[in-house]
Amino acid sequence: MRKQKKFLEETKYRDLTDYNVTFKDVYNEWLEFRRNKFKQTTFYAFKTRIKKHIITFLEKYKLHYIKINDVLKWRDNILNINITLQQRNRIITDLKEIFDLAELVKANPKKYTNALDGKVITTLFFEPSTRTRLSFESAIQRLGAKLISTENAKSNSSSTKGELLEDSIRVISGYSDAIIMRHSYNDAAERAAKLSTVPIINAGSGKGEHPTQSLLDAYTIRSKKGRLDNLKIAILGDLIQGRTIHSLINLFSLYENIEFYALSMKHLELPEKYVKIIENKGKLTTKSKGACALNIGKLNIII
Numbered sequence: 001m002r003k004q005k006k007f008l009e010e011t012k013y014r015d016l017t018d019y020n021v022t023f024k025d026v027y028n029e030w031l032e033f034r035r036n037k038f039k040q041t042t043f044y045a046f047k048t049r050i051k052k053h054i055i056t057f058l059e060k061y062k063l064h065y066i067k068i069n070d071v072l073k074w075r076d077n078i079l080n081i082n083i084t085l086q087q088r089n090r091i092i093t094d095l096k097e098i099f100d101l102a103e104l105v106k107a108n109p110k111k112y113t114n115a116l117d118g119k120v121i122t123t124l125f126f127e128p129s130t131r132t133r134l135s136f137e138s139a140i141q142r143l144g145a146k147l148i149s150t151e152n153a154k155s156n157s158s159s160t161k162g163e164l165l166e167d168s169i170r171v172i173s174g175y176s177d178a179i180i181m182r183h184s185y186n187d188a189a190e191r192a193a194k195l196s197t198v199p200i201i202n203a204g205s206g207k208g209e210h211p212t213q214s215l216l217d218a219y220t221i222r223s224k225k226g227r228l229d230n231l232k233i234a235i236l237g238d239l240i241q242g243r244t245i246h247s248l249i250n251l252f253s254l255y256e257n258i259e260f261y262a263l264s265m266k267h268l269e270l271p272e273k274y275v276k277i278i279e280n281k282g283k284l285t286t287k288s289k290g291a292c293a294l295n296i297g298k299l300n301i302i303i
Helices: 002-010 023-034 043-061 068-078 085-107 131-142 165-172 188-195 211-225 243-252 272-281
Strands: 120-125 146-150 178-183 200-205 231-236 258-263 283-287
Touching: 085 211, 120 131, 120 165, 131 146, 131 178, 131 200, 165 178, 165 188, 178 188, 188 200, 200 211, 211 243, 231 243, 243 258, 243 272, 258 272, 272 283
Parallel strands: 120 146, 120 178, 178 200, 231 258, 258 283
Antiparallel strands: none
């Protein structure tokens, strides 16, 4: 057992090979081994089996080694392990402060026209965007900051010459006080945040998340309903690729007595990851036969 763990912690790779697997596979292999499902497996067989998974992760993030603690940390993030009550309360307090500040800005916008005076903000969009990009750029200028921007970084930046996202972020973070980024990769914001010397604001990442839009939705719900708990929420449409819905589910998992009603075509149903989050924190009802299947009268919110 000691040899296997040492292998995961210390082995370095130079010959990186492309395999279509994820870091989750690394953890699953390790977990299965620890559960003695491979009692007859030699160390060499174990090493060969797990090496292909680690290689892929190293290649994806341009790393040279991996530690078992990183595997366990990744596992906790992916599986959405329950946060402590103290963490939950802190996040809810932070959200309240953001929404309260938004109310103050809305009530007296002229008071905040120089709130970001002297700051430089970058909007870095690797995907097409109209409303999200322009709303950010409008807010930046209304708050008194300077703006530097690339509208279509996927085709109008050094990425077309093979520059990695990590390399771009290292350089751009030296130009800016914050970076607002949209990218086609689900994990792009997380990768950028690990290297950036300034805050990264996620303006949409692949099919995964769109946290700033979910903040706006939550702020609107609070403004109209006066609360963010004890709500019955219907989520409709393309739930498998709806990154705004995914972020909204994560946000509302912080609050009590939330019921979700998911309505979609069969092939566009909510991914299992988010189903589990709802089931752990609240209640989920799924429908796939049209709006008539929902009792509209008992809902508080339809998204």
